[in-house]
Amino acid sequence: MFQEYDVIVVGAGHAGCEAAHAAATMGSKVLLCTMNMNTIAQMSCNPAMGGVAKGQIIREIDALGGLSGIISDKSMIQFRMLNRSKGPAMWSPRSQNDRMRFAEEWRLALENTPNVDFWQEMVTSLIVKDKRVIGVETGIGIEIFAKSVVLTNGTFLNGLIHIGEKQFGGGRTGESAARGITEQLVELGFEAGRMKTGTPPRVDGRSLDYSKMEIQYGDENPEKFSYSDETTTLTEQRTCWITYTNPSVHKSLEEGFDRSPMFNGRIQGLGPRYCPSIEDKINRFAERDRHQIFVEPEGWNTVEIYVNGFSTSLPEDIQYKALRKIEGFENAKMFRPGYAIEYDYFPPTQLNLTLETQLIENLYFAGQINGTTGYEEAACQGLIAGINASLKTQEKEPFLLKRSDAYIGVLIDDLINKGTEEPYRMFTSRAEFRLLLRQDNADLRLTPLGHKLGLASDERMNKVLQKEKNTNTLLNDLKDKKLSPEEINSALEEVNSAPIHEKITVEKLIKRPNIGLSTFLSMDNDLSSYLSTFSKDEIEQAEIQIKYDSYLQKEQQMVEKMSNMEHFKIPSSFNYLDITALSAEGKQKLSKIRPETLGQASRISGVSPADLSIITVYLGK
Template structure:
């Protein structure tokens, strides 16, 4: 059979664009099919990238050769490192973006990537060859054949916008048609389908805001870049603003609660717990006196502001009423109303750990189609799907990122092992290895894998090598240099500690609140490394003992992961396992004992018996 392409990616949002780039970097001929070429890389909701755990994912994507970090750097109009007052395990880079610059950057980076062809068209069904995906058909009758298909349809699958209980608009997002035919086709292939909902807040004209009543929030003023490999020029930086939704807003929403699509019965899908609508906030947190609202600029060439914190499905007149009860927005002009959107997703336990569907070979799902929420979560899945679409269709072993390798690994493992009952969002608390999975060391963790897979250019490999050399240079200098009590005194002044005798810089750097760079300077040691390399080296020294313990725990996890579970194990026949364990193992079909251990309802006793049963089965079929 002849193929037009190696990989077809359906959808050009955050998952689809990363999937296309990964596949192309592996040498594949890629067709990126989207219903609208003008909305490639569009930020459908908040114009921001990063945040808790999410910022680390962006850096992991970049380390593997993806484009989200590079696009973000070209569009950042405010940068803040969240959680800076806490430990480095939870430092979280976040960029407010110009949504137009971001979209342009994604398009430009895609068009500069050899092997990617962009085409506009609405996909209506898959082509199959037996149980394998073999291409797609578009609404205008075009047929494209490929060795693998990656579906990244976002909220478009039978998407429906809700404004109050009476207004329902079929749409993938405001202004875009939903994907109905392909949703029906996939369901007919035997995959289980369910519904989730998400929402977006109204936007306002910044010229109608009373700035005297809101609090200004500036960025950090640093030249931080998400990308390790690329140093794009940052756009002009601007502030965000903070205000509050207080009792007046709460009273209005309570009075109109039954007009909300969510509370009036128009929506059946479940929404994201960690990004609730303002209606949910009022109902579920009645004791809260007020709720924070952020006014975030949509871009440098517009006065439009994103009203973060007031996501809603209330009718438009009610939205305008509660907006004008917010301090600073008394005369606000609403440029776009908020809305809720309900859409299909496919419970991700139907996927392998490399995001291939179990029902149809060489068909991969990535993004909100798997029940997640967030640009970064979608992009991370796109990376995994894009890499494995090429490897699986080429006969190579799939790549599985471990929970100790990357937050992307945590994300995918949670999805395919535990499933979702609400839109999934990443947090640092979801990882057992938070100190290993930091935003500063994503390059060290993942660049070696990217190099082995062939994802990096020669220039990128040199950048990674130089960064590693700089970190090692700093560590050697810190371990070799000695600092005297008098030289250390100014550096230690704010910590309330002193030195009684000369001590190695590396030892002193372990003290809380002490800067490695400041110690090296005070000791008269010249270090030419970039500041980011010095910071990473300082973290490695300061948390050396904790890091060692996490690495030991990761090694134990690797031992469990090394016990492979054959795909055709007859779990239902293993009577020594509890009924719940047998049923869940049969449904999820874990690839290793480590994955089996993370399935809710599978006990330590079940795991022990599973090892015995697996050994017996192997002897029986040998």
């Protein structure tokens, strides 16, 4: 009935979709297994993509040739560039999306990807032979064989939903939990754990009074995620709103604390630290008399509203009573209550940097199964797992991204070397080279790598080469072009910048904190005419490189210094337990994670500089 596949992807969430698309685009025969074809790429939680550091990840996925950026653009209802008031390393694109259109666009994209087949059924076990995965078995006993398997099970592995004192099995509201895989993997020697996440209630937008809320508009000149010409920017946007909880809301919520699964011990898994439930917020921050609530539409035409900031697992009657005490929500009608969900995950220290498991060859994990939270974190892992599963079946070298290459590289390096005991979320602060890893230059950094893999098209590559060429031309010309006091002083006065008294290069002027190339674009002279021949992206790229030149050079020097340690390879057979001089914790962590290089070893929590010196001596011998 089935051919033998190169790659079987289990789960069709954000990780599974990226994995299936990447492997198939690279020439592998792919089977995407999902329990429900109607929930492919379901936005289980908030209808949004991107945000701080997450927006950088979406741009990196797009630059490599993944689809999350394109799908986000096609389903976007509002765009905002966050942190514009800060430096460019902090700028983070975020979109509000049409939930139904997002899922539809992903399904259509996968159906139009050659080499992708679909099978709707629960996968209950893996077929493993001689510590190598060779296929999967489904709930009705069908065996399907493949050279590699990528598990992207999300919150479905033994998922347990909590609403107050009620609990029932499920991977998502209205959908069954997946059983069998965890138990088999534990039997094979894997370590498993439990995590928790949650979602807020959904309400009827027709029942809200928006006049009592603050309006949150999208950007006046919205951008998009994808660097490709396949998508366009929005010409109209939907509005979001902001309101707040109050002491009356908090008092109503506290009435249900004795029935809260989070406080009475029924939930064992740790939840996301940076996205706590509303009951957790008012418990941890008792001194605050209000918390922000974002009122977000679920799409262009639907009346369903996502109550961002009100994630909860309290009883539904408590949720309803408290909701109606929020300003603007006095007559709110609830579509469904919020809930918490517990699920199995596998500590990611059991993986290689390719996301292949150390215990079972050709088996890859991606997404929440690795302890992460968020669509973007899941999608980028799916992309990397799909790429490497495909490369391995083709007997090619693996694809690895370093911490200095991408936020994706930071995320995977963190997971493999440090592990996580709570849902891992990406932040700009996690990246030591964040000035190099900006959202605006992801195409320059990663499209050549994606093109080499066969993911990014020739058209994409040519576009990047043209952008690079034009930016360099502009940079060189700005070093030579000089302006006289007569040409520039009036413009400098307008932005409260000191006047000049002799000719000065444009490059030096741009280094001033409140001067940008837009200052010159508004002038009526040859320079503004010249600048108008370049694209907005090229002008922005040149300006950033000029303003932050010294900082960029310092970061690049740090990258080169760290890369030297990556050249010190550690043999896979290296026996840390035999080295008596190593610390006890160092022996334990190094033996468990089995780093491939001295650089990777240096990033393992608990491995000291003294441990590294000792390993270096032994490697030298």
